[in-house]
Amino acid sequence: MAQLQQVIWQQLTADQQRQLLARPAQAQSAELLSQVQAIIDAVANDGDAAVLKYTQQFDCPSLTELRYDEAAIAAQAALVEPQVKAAIDTAYQTIYAFHQAQQPQAVTVTTAPGVSCTQQYHALEAVGLYIPGGTAVLPSTALMLGVPAQLANNPRRVLVSPPDRNGQLSPALMYVAQKCGITEVYRCGGAQAIAALALGTESMAPVAKIFGPGNSYVTAAKQLVAQIPGGPAIDMPAGPSELLVIADDSANSAFVAADLLSQAEHGADSQVILLTPSAQLLEQVTLALSEQLEQLPRADIARRALAGSALIQVSDLAEAIAISQQYAPEHLSVQLDSAEDYLAQLTHAGSIFVGHYTPESGGDYATGTNHVLPTYGFARNYSSLGLLDFYRRYTIQRVSQAGLAGLANAIIDLAETEGLSAHARAVSIRLEQSV
Numbered sequence: 001m002a003q004l005q006q007v008i009w010q011q012l013t014a015d016q017q018r019q020l021l022a023r024p025a026q027a028q029s030a031e032l033l034s035q036v037q038a039i040i041d042a043v044a045n046d047g048d049a050a051v052l053k054y055t056q057q058f059d060c061p062s063l064t065e066l067r068y069d070e071a072a073i074a075a076q077a078a079l080v081e082p083q084v085k086a087a088i089d090t091a092y093q094t095i096y097a098f099h100q101a102q103q104p105q106a107v108t109v110t111t112a113p114g115v116s117c118t119q120q121y122h123a124l125e126a127v128g129l130y131i132p133g134g135t136a137v138l139p140s141t142a143l144m145l146g147v148p149a150q151l152a153n154n155p156r157r158v159l160v161s162p163p164d165r166n167g168q169l170s171p172a173l174m175y176v177a178q179k180c181g182i183t184e185v186y187r188c189g190g191a192q193a194i195a196a197l198a199l200g201t202e203s204m205a206p207v208a209k210i211f212g213p214g215n216s217y218v219t220a221a222k223q224l225v226a227q228i229p230g231g232p233a234i235d236m237p238a239g240p241s242e243l244l245v246i247a248d249d250s251a252n253s254a255f256v257a258a259d260l261l262s263q264a265e266h267g268a269d270s271q272v273i274l275l276t277p278s279a280q281l282l283e284q285v286t287l288a289l290s291e292q293l294e295q296l297p298r299a300d301i302a303r304r305a306l307a308g309s310a311l312i313q314v315s316d317l318a319e320a321i322a323i324s325q326q327y328a329p330e331h332l333s334v335q336l337d338s339a340e341d342y343l344a345q346l347t348h349a350g351s352i353f354v355g356h357y358t359p360e361s362g363g364d365y366a367t368g369t370n371h372v373l374p375t376y377g378f379a380r381n382y383s384s385l386g387l388l389d390f391y392r393r394y395t396i397q398r399v400s401q402a403g404l405a406g407l408a409n410a411i412i413d414l415a416e417t418e419g420l421s422a423h424a425r426a427v428s429i430r431l432e433q434s435v
């Protein structure tokens with residue numbers, strides 16, 4: 001079993017507490033950023049040639065063409081197994097239902113007599129959807145990005161994903177791409193794919209906004225390209241998966257262990273945390289983890305993630321809530337009989353899983369919520385992905401002559417207060433000259 005840390009929170013110094021909850025991926029950030037910047041610079045200079053070079057290096061040595069044409073997409077999609085197709089269809093429906101209900105409505109308010117203000121939404125022209133494919137192919141992520149893009153009706157919906165060793169994208173992924181009306185598919189991943197989406201290359205026009213999770217290279221690349229003047233917007237820093245479970249004696253230790261392993265198996269840099277006031281549950285979960293770990297094909301990855309994770313005994317649930325709020329997990333699972341009573345205090349999380357029968361993996365695939373969520377503690381200030389993210393919001397105002405007369409003093413006095421008399425003049429000139 002991995003060197004999973006078991007600690008009593010109150011016995012740690014403040015420094016040890018901070019170190020225990022530090023995200024593993026952040027430790028290498030300076031080195032990582034310069035490595036990723038070099039990849040972005042190469043794509044800026046050499047376009048498709050650089051994207052192909054890195055794709056050959058990391059994913060498929062024989063790849064010569066980035067674009068996956070319609071015939072290839074259709075041929076792959078046709079190979080999807082009926083059972084997988086049915087599972088995708090079910091998940092598509094729940095995700096569609098939850099996101100369709102989020103359709104934004106323009107609002108118009110008469111803010112003063114003769115003054116009307118509108119908040120309007122416009123679907124982004126071109127969206128880039130990054131689907132991870134390094135250690136696991138994730139067609140579920142394509143649903144999480146493709147369904148809202150379809151509902152927003154973004155005219156260009158560009159999907160990028162690392163190809164397999166044979167240069168192919170999976171049948172399940174291509175079935176999702178077809179179902180969501182993806183308009184372009186490219187075989188590339190990592191920082192080079194993000195750079196191509198941001199900057200454009202000979203074969204790929206740039207997009208307005210880049211969505212999707214990925215490993216540390218992808219997340220760092222998204223953050224770097226977002227700083228390029230005139231560059232794309234990004235959804236959020238959605239990096240290595242995280243799960244924090246708050247549980248007491250009412251929890252089933254096997255369920256808790258299974259949930260922790262479900263996120264640990266994503267990657268060695270995933271992190272899972274248990275907070276419990278029960279010493280007995282902590283011991284039972286430790287035992288269940290080592291039993292269940294043995295059964296997992298990805299045990300090696302999960303073991304490495306567990307080495308950077310922790311089972312923490314807290315004094316009481318109030319302390320668990322305080323730690324969770326500070327940590328701000330991507331996923332928060334509350335396995336308490338009285339879970340509902342604590343939700344109002346648990347506001348810093350990407351997505352919350354309530355009670356003993358709401359496994360985290362339910363939200364990963366098919367409850368209908370979006371699984372693209374802020375990690376690294378960004379759940380403190382970033383939102384979970386939703387339909388609104390696929391739109392731009394802007395405002396419109398209309399002022400009549402009488403309306404302007406009513407607001408004139410306020411505008412002129414504020415402008416003069418700021419020493420901006422040209423602003424004031426733009427109002428007074430209208431009052432002097434009626435059209």
Ligand SMILES: NC(=O)c1ccc[n+]([C@@H]2O[C@H](COP(=O)([O-])OP(=O)(O)OC[C@H]3O[C@@H](n4cnc5c(N)ncnc54)[C@H](O)[C@@H]3O)[C@@H](O)[C@H]2O)c1
Pocket residue numbers: 054058059131132133134135136138141162188189190191192213214215216217218238239240241266267270330371372373374375
């Ligand atoms: N936060 C979320 O919402 C969410 C959702 C789904 C998945 N995830 C996370 O996404 C991640 C997916 O990671 P992944 O690795 O499987 O797939 P990925 O597609 O993100 O990364 C694969 C790419 O990484 C690049 N890469 C690999 N090694 C490199 C190196 N040494 N130098 C430069 N680039 C390199 C390659 O270009 C490769 O194509 C996991 O950590 C998972 O937890 C997060």
Ligand SMILES: N[C@H](CO)Cc1c[nH]c[nH+]1
Pocket residue numbers: 138140141240241242263330364371372
């Ligand atoms: N748990 C991931 C989000 O952190 C999403 C995912 C995709 N497939 C399985 N899980």
Ligand SMILES: [Zn+2]
Pocket residue numbers: 241262263266361364
């Ligand atoms: Zn998952």
